[in-house]
Amino acid sequence: MNTLPETILQFGSGRFLRAFADLFIHQANLEGQNVGRVVIVQSTGEDRASALAKQGGIYHVVIRGYEDGKVIDRVEECTSVSRALVAGSAWDEIRRIARSPELKYVLSNTTEAGYTLDASDTAESAPPKSFPAKLLLLLRERFEAGQPGLTIIPCELMEGNADLLLKTQLDLCDRWKLAPALKTWLSNECVWLHTLVDRIVSGTPKDHPLLATDPMVIVGEPFAFFALEEKAKAYPFIKHPAITRTPDVKPYFLRKVRILNAAHTALLIKAVPRGFKLVREAIADPVLEAWLNRLLNEEIVPLLKGRVEEPELFARQTLDRFRNPFLDHKFSDIFLHQESKIKIRLQSSQAEYETKFGKKPPLLTEVISEGIASLSS
Numbered sequence: 095m096n097t098l099p100e101t102i103l104q105f106g107s108g109r110f111l112r113a114f115a116d117l118f119i120h121q122a123n124l125e126g127q128n129v130g131r132v133v134i135v136q137s138t139g140e141d142r143a144s145a146l147a148k149q150g151g152i153y154h155v156v157i158r159g160y161e162d163g164k165v166i167d168r169v170e171e172c173t174s175v176s177r178a179l180v181a182g183s184a185w186d187e188i189r190r191i192a193r194s195p196e197l198k199y200v201l202s203n204t205t206e207a208g209y210t211l212d213a214s215d216t217a218e219s220a221p222p223k224s225f226p227a228k229l230l231l232l233l234r235e236r237f238e239a240g241q242p243g244l245t246i247i248p249c250e251l252m253e254g255n256a257d258l259l260l261k262t263q264l265d266l267c268d269r270w271k272l273a274p275a276l277k278t279w280l281s282n283e284c285v286w287l288h289t290l291v292d293r294i295v296s297g298t299p300k301d302h303p304l305l306a307t308d309p310m311v312i313v314g315e316p317f318a319f320f321a322l323e324e325k326a327k328a329y330p331f332i333k334h335p336a337i338t339r340t341p342d343v344k345p346y347f348l349r350k351v352r353i354l355n356a357a358h359t360a361l362l363i364k365a366v367p368r369g370f371k372l373v374r375e376a377i378a379d380p381v382l383e384a385w386l387n388r389l390l391n392e393e394i395v396p397l398l399k400g401r402v403e404e405p406e407l408f409a410r411q412t413l414d415r416f417r418n419p420f421l422d423h424k425f426s427d428i429f430l431h432q433e434s435k436i437k438i439r440l441q442s443s444q445a446e447y448e449t450k451f452g453k454k455p456p457l458l459t460e461v462i463s464e465g466i467a468s469l470s471s
Contacts (some may be wrong), residue, residue, distance in 0.1 A: 098123060099196040100176050101130025103188075103232070105225055106203040107142040107178055111249065113155045113295040113314035115201055120174035122332035129332050130198070133191055134178035137204075137225065143178035145310050150420040151175035153310035156299055156421040161316040165419060169304065181228060185221045192232035198329045200229065201382070202247040202259075203291075209262055217270040226262035233263070233284065237276050243283030243331040247322070249291045253347045256286035258325065285328040290321040292350060296421055317415050321346040338403075346445040348403040352394055354412050356439040359432070360458075361386055361416070362425045363465040373423040377416040387413065393455040397446050436465045 102119070104111060114405065122129050146153065179188055191197060202208070204225045215222035222228055248255040260280065267277045289363040294315045304311045318336040321343045331337070340346070358373070364385065365376035376382050377447045390409040397406040416423075440462050447455040 095175075096176075098130050100133050100191065100194070101196055102132040102199045102201055103191055103197060104132050104134045104201040105137070105208075105229070107134045107136040107146070108203065109295045109297055109312040110154065110291075110293070111201060111203045112172065112175070113312050114248075114291060114293050114320070115249065115297065116174050117170065117172050117314075117331060118318075118320070118334045118336060120172045121170075122334055123174060127332055130196070131176040132174050132201070133176055133188075135181055135188055136178055137181045137228070137230070140183070142310070143180045145265050146175060146178040149310060150307065151177055152308075153312070154304050155306050156302065156304070156311060156313045157316055157318065158313055159315040159418040160298075160414050162414070166316045167420075187415075188221075189232065189235050191353060192235040193241060195241055195243075197236075198245060199331070200244050200246045202229075205250060208250060209252075209258060211262065211266070215254070217272065226259070229259075230263050230266050234272065234276055235282060237469075243279060243285065244287045245287065245321055245331070247287050247289060247331070249289050251291065253344065254288065256288040257390055260286045276330040282438060285325050287325060287328060288323040290319075290343050290346040292320075292351065292354075293318040294418075294421060294423075313420065315415060315418055315421065315457065320345075332439045345386065347400045349405060349408055351439055352398060352443055353390060353405065353408050354415075355435070356389060356394060356443065357386060357409075357412050357416070357434045358428050359439045359465070360389055360461045362428050362432075363461050363468065366425050366429075371425060373416050373425065373428075374418060374421060375414065376425075383413070389457045389461070393447055393458050394443050395449075397400045397450065398444055414445075432465070433469055436462060440465070 116132055119129055119132060134143070134146070152171065152173050155172055157170060158167050181188065196257055202225065208225045210224065212222065213222040215224055215227035219227065222231060246256065246259065248259045252258060263280050264277055296313045298311060299313045302311060320337045322331065322337055322339055323343050324339040324341055361373065361376055361382065365382055370376040391406070395405045395409050440458060444455055444458045444462060447458065
């Protein structure tokens with residue numbers, strides 16, 4: 095696979111994409127799909143780029159968790175990353191890659207804040223500070239070289255992420271007074287795909303034997319789901335069991351918010367007053383597990399049938415994910431912005447239930463009341 099061309103430029107050197115899309119690309123290459131290799135761009139610091147360079151881009155992903163009634167603990171090698179470059183010191187090389195006729199895709203995972211523009215960035219910055227500005231200058235590089243457009247796959251957890259990212263590009267074109275032809279090329283020749291990504295990646299394992307030879311080893315749960323918008327002009331991406339191609343990603347956002355995220359918030363409200371600090375400890379309590387199972391399957395899943403794909407299965411998978419014996423998911427981490435989470439994750443289902451069934455959902459109503467009361471206490 096080391097002879098495959100560099101077809102993917104990736105913004106984000108963190109653990110999520112390396113245990114998610116990069117691992118899927120590796121697995122697809124092993125199967126003979128030959129999608130190509132990944133060049134990672136690191137924007138802040140150089141620690142991960144340096145570590146990956148020392149290892150020739152090769153690292154390991156430990157898959158650990160609970161799935162289908164059994165504990166999973168296996169190791170997978172990943173060889174899809176050809177190299178990692180630091181934007182501040184290798185900008186000219188990154189520009190060269192942007193002009194490459196072999197390049198087809200841009201992947202990104204820069205967190206929600208990554209779309210924020212920096213007022214100090216200009217069209218002459220080398221490199222600019224913000225991710226949108228870096229992306230625009232590299233796409234302009236490609237446009238001016240006469241190369242075809244790219245397929246852009248943003249993996250930030252924002253609904254409508256592709257449209258939001260394209261808007262940053264067009265806004266910057268206007269701000270910097272760039273050629274109108276570039277805006278047309280960005281909109282018509284590049285293909286911007288909406289996504290929903292879902293896998294918990296928990297970082298470096300403690301006391302794992304691989305640490306002696308691979309300090310870049312990371313841990314991911316067995317569950318992985320990648321909803322990827324399908325558009326006719328996009329370059330064909332990999333085929334993988336975790337990837338669902340769809341003309342509309344929105345139902346997968348709805349499913350995640352109303353089931354997975356709602357279950358986190360509801361369990362927190364019930365478990366914390368009982369002294370539980372971790373999700374896996376709370377779900378191991380028979381009373382709480384039975385209560386959460388009823389909440390999902392009696393009051394939330396019925397609202398999603400016919401609107402999202404396999405809500406019952408996703409609810410079962412959610413409970414399995416909560417049982418992960420290797421993951422210390424703290425309720426204190428989930429509690430942030432609790433008031434808005436109750437509104438979006440729980441009260442939205444409560445209102446829909448009343449409209450659909452003409453009565454209040456008893457479990458949702460109870461947990462919402464307890465959650466609101468806890469905010470004022």
